[in-house]
Each structure stands twice: as structure tokens, then as C-alpha cells.
Amino acid sequence: MENSIVKLRGYKDGLHLIINPKVSLTEVEAAIRDLLNGMNQPLAGTSIHIDMTTSPLTSDDLKDLETHLTENYDLVVSGVNIYDEKNESPILAAPATHSISPSLTTDNHPNFEQAQVVRQMIRSGQIISCLAGSVIVYGDVNPGGEVVAAGDIIVLGALRGNAHAGAHGKLSSVIIAMELVPLQLQIGSYVNRPPIDQKPRGYPEIARVGAEDIIIVEEFIKF
Amino acid sequence: MGKVIVITSGKGGVGKTTSTANLGTALAMIRKTVVMVDADIGLRNLDVVMGLESRVVYTSMDVIEKRCDLDKALVKDRRVEDLMLLAASQRNRKDDIKPEQMQVICEKLKQEYDFVLIDSPAGIEQGFHNAAAGADEAIIITTPDVSAIRDADRIIGLLQHQGIESISLVLNRLSPTLVKNGNMMSKNDVLDHLNIDLLGVVPEDTGVIASTNRGVPLVHNDGSPGAAAYMRIARRMTGQRVPIPEMREENFMSNLLNWFSRNK
Ligand SMILES: Nc1ncnc2c1ncn2[C@@H]1O[C@H](COP(=O)(O)OP(=O)(O)OP(=O)(O)O)[C@@H](O)[C@H]1O
Ligand SMILES: [Mg+2]
Numbered sequence: 001m002e003n004s005i006v007k008l009r010g011y012k013d014g015l016h017l018i019i020n021p022k023v024s025l026t027e028v029e030a031a032i033r034d035l036l037n038g039m040n041q042p043l044a045g046t047s048i049h050i051d052m053t054t055s056p057l058t059s060d061d062l063k064d065l066e067t068h069l070t071e072n073y074d075l076v077v078s079g080v081n082i083y084d085e086k087n088e089s090p091i092l093a094a095p096a097t098h099s100i101s102p103s104l105t106t107d108n109h110p111n112f113e114q115a116q117v118v119r120q121m122i123r124s125g126q127i128i129s130c131l132a133g134s135v136i137v138y139g140d141v142n143p144g145g146e147v148v149a150a151g152d153i154i155v156l157g158a159l160r161g162n163a164h165a166g167a168h169g170k171l172s173s174v175i176i177a178m179e180l181v182p183l184q185l186q187i188g189s190y191v192n193r194p195p196i197d198q199k200p201r202g203y204p205e206i207a208r209v210g211a212e213d214i215i216i217v218e219e220f221i222k223f
Numbered sequence: 224m225g226k227v228i229v230i231t232s233g234k235g236g237v238g239k240t241t242s243t244a245n246l247g248t249a250l251a252m253i254r255k256t257v258v259m260v261d262a263d264i265g266l267r268n269l270d271v272v273m274g275l276e277s278r279v280v281y282t283s284m285d286v287i288e289k290r291c292d293l294d295k296a297l298v299k300d301r302r303v304e305d306l307m308l309l310a311a312s313q314r315n316r317k318d319d320i321k322p323e324q325m326q327v328i329c330e331k332l333k334q335e336y337d338f339v340l341i342d343s344p345a346g347i348e349q350g351f352h353n354a355a356a357g358a359d360e361a362i363i364i365t366t367p368d369v370s371a372i373r374d375a376d377r378i379i380g381l382l383q384h385q386g387i388e389s390i391s392l393v394l395n396r397l398s399p400t401l402v403k404n405g406n407m408m409s410k411n412d413v414l415d416h417l418n419i420d421l422l423g424v425v426p427e428d429t430g431v432i433a434s435t436n437r438g439v440p441l442v443h444n445d446g447s448p449g450a451a452a453y454m455r456i457a458r459r460m461t462g463q464r465v466p467i468p469e470m471r472e473e474n475f476m477s478n479l480l481n482w483f484s485r486n487k
Contacts, residue, residue, distance in 0.1 A: 121418060123376045123377065123379055123380035124373050124374075124376040124377040124380065125377045125380055125381075126380050139418075140416075140418065142373075142376050142416065143373055143376075144373055144376065144377060160416075
């Protein structure tokens with residue numbers, strides 16, 4: 001039940017779709033069609049993780065692929081991990097990601113939500129996406145870097161790049177950063193481009209969708 | 224066994240070749256054995272900056288295609304002992320070389336030399352990957368402007384991805400006057416952004432252009448601030464602890480005041 005372009009594997013944390021790094025988006029999509037159509041059990045509604053090694057797919061390709069999987073196969077993409085070709089450990093180009101164990105997050109949250117913790121800064125050209133929940137970054141997100149999450153985005157550093165929270169349309173999602181000086185913020189389909197050349201304010205800020213359907217930014221004090 | 228260091232930037236024209244030539248020369252001047260490899264295939268100019276253009280007979284392409292031995296392809300510097308250059312072919316293109324072939328060359332060179340410096344082409348394509356393929360460490364060159372820094376950031380991500388852990392920064396063409404007037408990013412702005420170790424700062428120095436044109440690396444010209452900066456960086460590369468001086472403005476009054484306060 002696999003071919004040379006995509007493979008399905010079951011791991012402790014769920015199903016992983018493993019993608020050959022050396023192919024184009026169209027080839028990947030065609031291979032997924034062959035793979036999923038050839039299966040006896042339907043996978044609709046299942047949550048899967050995308051794994052690949054160094055890949056020529058751009059962040060837009062990745063987003064397209066995620067939409068493709070959601071719309072055509074009813075799969076929930078819970079995250080994307082990009083691994084080092086050599087040692088198979090998560091790498092920095094799309095930094096190592098960890099899922100907080102469900103027991104930690106389910107306790108006080110009736111709606112189970114996953115969070116990805118990214119333990120290094122996100123540099124230009126790198127993207128982190130968690131389409132099953134929120135993302136926490138321990139470091140800066142530099143211009144040209146991007147974080148996408150179905151839920152909230154929390155940056156324990158300077159957010160200088162792009163962040164898209166509530167990527168599936170959850171408008172109650174927020175973006176919080178120790179230093180909020182992004183190129184662009186997006187919550188659901190609302191976009192906010194802060195003025196160019198803004199200076200850090202010296203306190204953490206939170207961005208959310210306000211009453212007027214615009215993204216408002218204010219000092220973050222507490223939830 | 225020596226180490227292979229790729230000198231790279233992402234953005235073009237920020238001083239990779241200038242830095243390779245000066246650091247190679249400076250390291251050889253402090254009695255290290257050095258080979259500089261021009262990995263900018265098709266656009267070689269490290270040999271020109273070194274004033275060795277007329278001595279180049281073979282290139283790395285000849286070594287790869289087995290037309291000559293590696294040792295025979297190395298060109299000896301005219302001025303300093305134990306400084307060699309492996310030139311790049313001008314007839315070929317960047318993708319005529321494979322990363323594995325660069326790795327083989329680097330592996331061999333580091334058996335015999337203390338430092339193997341690779342002058343990388345600009346960009347993030349094949350040429351960059353070839354240049355970085357055999358590297359143990361990387362030196363990122365950037366100028367203090369937003370686009371160079373953005374590209375440096377991208378390159379750092381790619382190098383880390385490749386497994387290169389030791390990555391340090393040389394900030395080139397800093398002008399203290401412009402920083403002071405708020406017209407240029409400061410050293411700290413750049414470091415805050417890129418979050419890697421600072422290996423050194425090279426000031427804007429008009430001597431660089433003259434030395435490039437004469438084919439004599441700036442470090443041969445003792446008095447110049449650029450030469451002093453490159454000499455300090457070379458010492459740091461050998462493990463010596465050499466502080467990075469805060470840059471002063473090239474301004475007569477402030478120099479005078481500094482002189483007085485130092486000689487009190
Ligand atoms: N510190 C400096 N002060 C003044 N001029 C400099 C300095 N460093 C480099 N330059 C000038 O900048 C130009 C580009 O330098 P260089 O060729 O070393 O860059 P490069 O990064 O190798 O470029 P390429 O990407 O084309 O290979 C040259 O004309 C050089 O003289
Ligand atoms: Mg050059």
C-alpha cells in the first residue's frame with residue numbers, strides 16, 4: 001500500500017504521511033491520490049502528520065498540499081515535520097517540533113487541542129505550520145520566516161516575520177509576542193500590515209480580531 | 224588535520240572574495256598553512272584579487288575531470304609562504320560540479336593544510352551548495368543593510384540544516400559615522416537579528432578597492448583600518464582571544480579626545 005513518492009506509516013502519535021523530497025507538488029498529489037484510492041479503509045476524518053526530508057516544496061506548496069488533503073480526502077493535517085536527510089532527526093530548516101502530550105492539554109480544555117513547541121528561532125525561508133492547534137516558538141521569527149496555526153501563535157521572542165493564526169477560520173485565535181514587529185499578521189482571513197519601520201515597544205503585545213472586524217494590537221497583560 | 228571553512232553570504236557583492244583573500248593571507252602571515260578555494264565557478268575572481276591570475280594553469284575542474292593532480296593545480300602565492308590557491312574554471316558553469324566532488328577535494332586538502340577557505344558564489348542555488356558541501360564551519364559575510372541581512376539569515380538556516388554548527392559572522396563595511404547618525408544598522412542591531420557569534424567587524428575602507436585593483440590583499444598594507452580588522456579576525460580564527468574594539472568615528476576631534484583620554 002505504498003509507492004516511492006508517498007508512504008503511510010503508523011507511529012505512537014498517529015498516522016504519518018512520508019513524502020519523498022525530490023518531487024514536485026503535482027507528483028505528490030498524484031501519488032497521494034493513487035495511495036488513498038487504493039486503500040480498503042477510508043481515512044476520512046483521520047488526523048495525519050506530514051513528514052519529509054529536505055524538500056523543494058515551497059511554503060505555498062505546503063499550504064496547497066494541506067488544503068488538498070483536507071478538501072479532497074477529509075484528512076486533518078496535524079503538523080508538518082521536515083527532517084534531516086542524513087540522521088532522520090528533525091532539523092532546523094523547519095525547526096524541530098514537539099507535540100505537547102495530550103494529557104497535559106486536555107485536562108482543562110474540553111476541546112482537545114494540540115500545540116507544537118518549536119525550540120529554535122525561525123529564520124528567513126523557514127515555515128512552521130500546525131494545522132491541528134497552536135504553535136509556541138522559543139525564539140525569534142525573522143522576516144521571511146512564517147508561522148501558521150489553526151489556533152494561537154505565541155512567540156517567546158521577537159515576531160518580525162509573518163504569522164497566520166486561526167488558519168482554518170477560528171477568529172478567536174490570538175497572536176502574542178514578546179516583541180511584536182511583524183511584516184504581516186493574519187487571523188482567519190483578516191490581514192494586518194503594521195506600519196513599516198515600527199520600533200519595538202518594550203512590552204509583550206497581543207493581536208486579535210476586534211469588534212470592528214479588524215485586527216487590533218495592544219499590550220498583553222493577561223488572558 | 225585542518226578545517227574547511229566556507230565564506231558565504233547569500234547576497235552578492237558584500238565582500239566574500241575580499242574576505243577570503245584577506246583572511247587567507249592574514250592566516251598565512253601568522254604562520255598557518257592555508258589553501259583558498261575559489262568555488263565561484265564561471266565567475267572566478269579570487270585569483271585576480273590575489274594578483275595570481277597569470278599563474279593559474281589548472282583549475283578545480285581539471286582536478287575533478289582528472290586532467291591533473293590536486294597538488295599540481297594549487298597556485299603558490301607570490302608574497303606569503305604556505306598560501307595556496309585553487310582556482311575556479313571560467314569555462315564551466317556552477318552545476319558542472321557536484322557536491323560530492325567538492326567534498327573529496329576538501330577532504331584531501333584539510334589533511335595537509337591548517338585552513339581551507341572556500342570562497343562561495345552568491346545565491347542559494349547549486350553553486351552555494353557545492354561551496355558548502357565539504358565545509359566543517361562557515362563564516363557569514365554581511366553588510367549592515369536589510370537585504371544583505373535577510374539573505375544572511377536565509378543562508379544560516381540552510382547551513383544549519385546541512386548540519387554545520389559552527390557559524391560565525393563578519394560584519395563588513397560598517398561606517399561608524401553612518402551608524403552614529405542613525406543611517407546605518409549598528410553591530411548590535413545586526414547581531415540581535417541574526418543571533419550568531421560575531422567573529423569580527425571590518426570597517427568601510429577605501430583601501431579595499433585600491434588593493435583589489437592592484438591584486439595585493441589589503442592586509443599587506445599595515446596602516447589601514449581594514450587590514451587591522453582582518454588581522455584580528457585571523458587571530459580569532461586560530462583560537463586567540465582578541466577583543467573586538469568598539470568602532471570610533473573617523474573624526475578628527477573625537478580621535479583627538481580619545482587620544483587624550485587614553486594618554487592621561
Ligand atoms: N570593507 C570594505 N570597504 C570598502 N569596499 C569594500 C569592502 N569590502 C568589499 N568592498 C568592495 O565591494 C566590492 C565587492 O566585494 P567582493 O568582490 O569581495 O564581494 P563578493 O561578496 O565576493 O561578491 P560576489 O557575490 O560578486 O562574489 C568590491 O569592489 C570591493 O572592493
Ligand atoms: Mg566573490
